[in-house]
Amino acid sequence: MTGTDTPDVSQLTQAEAAAELPGLIAALEAANTAYHTLDAPEISDAEYDRLKRRLAEIEARFPALARPDSPTRKIGAAVAEGFGKVTHEVRMLSLENGFSDEDVTDFDARVRSYLGLSPDAPLPCTAEPKIDGLSLSLRYERGVLVQAATRGDGEVGENVTENARTIADIPQRLTGAPDLLEVRGEVYMSHADFAALNARQAERGEKPFANPRNAAAGSLRQLDARITAARPLRFFAYAWGALSEPLSDTQMGAINQLKTLGFQVNPLTVLCDGPQDLLAQYRAIEQARASLGYDIDGVVYKVNDLGLQRRLGFRSTTPRWAIAHKFPAELAWTRLERIEIQVGRTGALSPVARLAPVTVGGVVVSNATLHNEDYIAGRDSKGAPIRGGKDIREGDWVQVYRAGDVIPKVADVDLSRRSADAQPYEFPHKCPECGSDAIREEGDAVRRCTGGLICPAQAVEKLKHFVSRGAFDIEGLGAKQVEAFYRDGWIREPADIFTLQQRFGSGLQQLKNREGWGPKSAQNLFDAIEDKRKIPLARFIFALGLRHVGDSTATLLAHQFGTWERLAKVVEEADNFQGPAWEELLAIDGVGETTARSLIASLNHSADAQAVKNLLQWVTPEPAQPRAVADSEIAGLTVVFTGTLERMTRAEAKARAEALGAKVAGSVSAKTDILIAGPGAGSKAKKAAELGVRVIDEDAWLAIAGGT
Structure with a gap:
């Protein structure tokens, strides 16, 4: 059991803990190998920390279960094949992690208790950013760099000397250094250099790096030093290993001495008490995080007095005199540089925050959703304040969060850092793509462009949706091809896809002359288009990209009406929002008034209506196949449920009725065959009585459905 819903360790029996232990250890060992050896982490830092904390808690509660080779007693991972091995003269240890203010006060209290210091005695500590990179140890003998090694498992690392020599921040010779000096620090990559590197990767058709840490680690650990030399690596020094003589008697003094010797040290390192x-x-460092230009994932505190450090000594894998105070894994502060409006296929104007890049949960984030104009203004859809009523303005410092793999969002605003001349954001009332009015209907949280297919943004997004996997799924015609064909005037609406070859004669010559296309790929595209001239009705409806009509609604409509002609006729006859056709639409369980009105507007009055007519000249929607059902007395009938069902849920009852071949409607009409009425039945039962519809209770329904 390793999920977030696992019981607290204090609730486990020893047998339960013993059963959980192998899974925890296996997950941590796999994570260590992926992160340290392969430079390809498979889980987030937060998840790794959670697993390791849980393992440590189990071992603390049940010492008999603790293994000598437990991940809690290891540092890093084994050296990768292909590199020479270097045994560190002084072990390279990891740091204890803290995640809360209480962890920091506990650290201070433990140090004082160990040293016998009173609560009010001075205890200066350094505080420095925790660089998110790859640990490196540099060995200098008589001022000359003779060896560079990664941390590895703490005792044995990889010999990357030739690679390290290519890093500009690493001096090749030192003046005034001890005869033996091992300088330790972190190899990293700046945000700007990381973006440029990934751009080059994309140009070469190579896989981009996930984040700067991966890029730095992968670059340093190249078997060919020429590759490392071509990568923009940097180095911060912050510690030391073997020494022939001390650098100073304090941590801060030693850091300053490293700077004097020519190393880059972090300027945000300060002395605190x-x-x-x-x-x-x-x-302060957390707030400055986004403007640093490189990744950090916390702040490291170290007792300043090196004599006290020696007294405090070490645990098995961590020093007692230091702790890493980690940032929340899914939160970060950064600057909102500007707000841009994107127009979707339904015309929705969606605001997007363009951010100064910041790493959140192991991913570099430069964009975040702002939802809609109310969210920017600091209120919800009902006008109630959110974020304490704080609005969002360009230039603001904002807190960004991620949860899982969802789109990053803006959670908060730091008003103390807002510029005096910052202006409230004015949400556009005109479409930024086509200039059409952008209106917000009553009850809608979103403002929408009224331009329809004359709006290039809507047209392109609709075309992308049309060829997407759940819709027509035309092989060889993806989002990039759609954008290119639209830009060149080859396609403007779905029907144009099916006339491509016809309009260009064979079409082959023009297409094969385009970059990335040849005679075979061009012909394959035309063949793929030809294969989709017939398509199941549900996929056809979904492909139209109508507002409020997703794949499940499209399937409902297909099974309800059977053919496109029948659906189109009902929608046309329901145009005045009354009468039998209107009632038939509303009676479909899962199709409410909002969806019904959208269907009528889209298929009767908008530019979509003509586009659909044009498409139907070239494409045939195939009738929906009747659902295969066992013989039942309600097969083919329309049933409605009302009141409270006491022996099965409404969802279960609906699924059971559909499995028996019935159509389930949401309201009673002249086409209703049976009303199943539980306790509390109201207006539907009354209307059924007026229309002479058969009414049965739950017992009778269960007799039909085979329930108990």
């Missing part, structure tokens, strides 16, 4: 001072620096 006491937990509150440390936490204040943590907040």
Whole structure:
């Protein structure tokens, strides 16, 4: 059991803990190998930390279960094949992690207790950003760089000397250094260099790196140093290993000495006194995080007095005199550089925040959704304040969060950092793509462009949807091809896809002359288009991209009406929102008034209506196949449920009725055959009585459905 819903360790028996242990260890060992050896992490830092904390808690509660080779007693992972091995003269340890303010005060209290210091005695500590890169140890003998090694498992690392020599921040020779000096620090890559590297990767058709840490690690650990030399790597020094003589008697003094020797040290490293001072620096660094230009994932605190460090000593894998205060994995502060409006296939104007790039949960984030104009203004759809009523403005410092793989969102705004001349954002009332009015209907949270297919953004998005996998799924005609064909005037609406070859004669010559196309791929595209001239009705309806009509609604409509002609006739006759056709639409369970009105508007009055007529000249929607059902007395009948069902849920009852071949409607009409009425039946039962519809209770329904 390794999920977030697992019981607290304090609730486990030893047998339960023993059963859980192998899975935890296997997950952590796989994560260590992926991160340290393969430079291809498979889980987030937050998930790794959670698994490791749980394993440590189990081992603390049940010491007999702790294994000598437990991941809690290891550092990093084994050296990858292909590199020489280097045994570190002084082990390269990892740091204890803290995740809350309480963890920091506990660290201070533990150090004081160990040293016998009173709560009010001075205990200076350094605070420095925790660089998210790859640990590296540099060995200098008589001022000359003779060896560079990765951390590896803490005792044995990889020999990457030739690669390290290509990094500009790493001096080849030192003046005034001890005869033996091992300098330790972090190899990293700046955001700007990372973006440029990924752009080059894309140009060459190679896989982009997920984040700067992966890029830095993968670049340093190349078997060919020429590849490393071509990568923009940087280095911050912050520690040391073997020494022939001390650099200083304090941590801060030693850092300053490394700077004097020619190393880059982090300028945000400061001296603090006491937990509150440390936490204040943590907040300051957290707020500056997005503007640093490189990734950090926390702040490291170290006891400043090196004599006290020696007294405090080490646990098995971590020093007692230091702790890494990690940032929340899915949160980060950054600057909102501008707000842009994107227009979707239904005309919705969607605001997007363009951000100064920041790593959130292991992913570089430069965009975030702002939902709609109300969200920007600091209110919900009903006018109630959100974020304390704080609006969002261009230039603001905003907190960004991710949950799983969803689109990043803006969670909060720091008003203390807002510029005095920042202006409230004015949401456009005109479409930025075509200039048409953008209106917001009553009850709708979204403003929409009224341009329809004359709006290039809507047209392109509709075409992308039309060829998507759940719709026509035309092989060889994806989003990029649609954009290119639209830009060149080859297609403007779906029907144009099916006349491509006809309009260009064979079409082959013009298409095969385009970049990325040849005679075979061109012919394959025309063949794929030809294969889709007949398509199941449900996919056809879904492909039209009508507002409020997703794949499930499209399937409902297909099974309800059977043919496109029947659906189109009912929609046309329901144009005045009354009468039998209107009632037939509303009676479909799962198709309410909003969807019905959208169907009527789209298929009767908008530019979509003509586009559909044009498409039907070239494409044939195939009638929906009747659902295969067993013989039942309600097969082919229309049934409605009302009141409270006491022995099965409404969803279960609906599924059971459909499995028996019935159509389930949401309201009673002249076409209703049976009303199943439970306790509390109201207006539907009354209308059924007026229309002479057969009414049965739940017992009678269960007799039909075979329930108990």
